[in-house]
Amino acid sequence: MKIRKYPQSHLVITGSSTKIIIDPGSITFTAGYKSEEFQGADAYLITHQHSDHMDPENIKNIINDKLVYGNSDVVSKLKSLGVEAEETHDKEKFQVGEFEITPIDLPHCKMQDGSDGPPNTGFIINGVLFHPGDGYQRPDDLTVENLALPIAGPTITMDGALQFAKDLEAKIVIPIHYDYFKADPNEFKNMALPFGIEVRPLAPGEETEI
Secondary structure (H helix, E strand, O other): OEEEEEOOOEEEEEOOOOEEEEOOEOOOOOOOOOHHHHOOOOEEEOOOOOOOOEOOOOHHHHHOOOEEEEOHHHHHHHHHOOOOOEEOOOOOOEEEOOEEEEEEEOOEOOOOOOOOOOOOEEEEEOOOEEEOOOEOOOOOOOOOOEEEEEOOOOOOOHHHHHHHHHHOOOOEEEEEOOOOOOOOHHHHHHHHHHHOOEEOOOOOOOEEEO
C-alpha cells in the first residue's frame, strides 16, 4: 500500500484498487489544499472529533456522499452536522474494497489540564499499518509492523512516543501530529535509530510505500 501524509494526522492510503483517507482534519492544517483534492476516496475513517482530525467546516465538503466510519462519539458529532456515518466497534473488523480494517479503541492522550480527551479509535489496515489517532498507550498485547505515530500533543512527548513504538514492536514509523504541538521528526528519527526502528519523516503531500 502507498501512504501519503498531510498535516496533521491526515493519511491517504491507496492500494491497487481502493483508496481510504484517515482524519482529513482542519482547514488550518490543510491550508494550500482544496477540499476537492481529498474527495473521491472509497471511505473515510475518523479517529476522534477534535477539529485537527475532523473539522466541522470542511468535513462535509470532503466526504461528500462517501462512506465514513467512526466511534459513537464521532458518529454523533457527524450526525449533528447532517452527515450519516457508520459506527465502529472495538476489534470488529469491516471491509472497504481490498482493505480489511480493524478499529482499536484506545485512550486519547490527556489534555494539557490533565482532563481526559474524547473517545479515540485507531485503525489497523490489512493487519500491517496502525493509525492510533491521538492514542499513546498500547492496547492489550497489540503489536504492529508499521505505525503512524503521533510524536507531539498536549501531553505526548517524543520520549513517550518512542516508548509507544517500542511497546508495539513497530519496525517502520511515519511521524504524525507535530504541526501544532511542535516536534522535529528528524530528531525523532535519530532517537529511534538505536532501537532498530526505521523512521520515515514525510513532508506534506509526500508518499511512501510499505
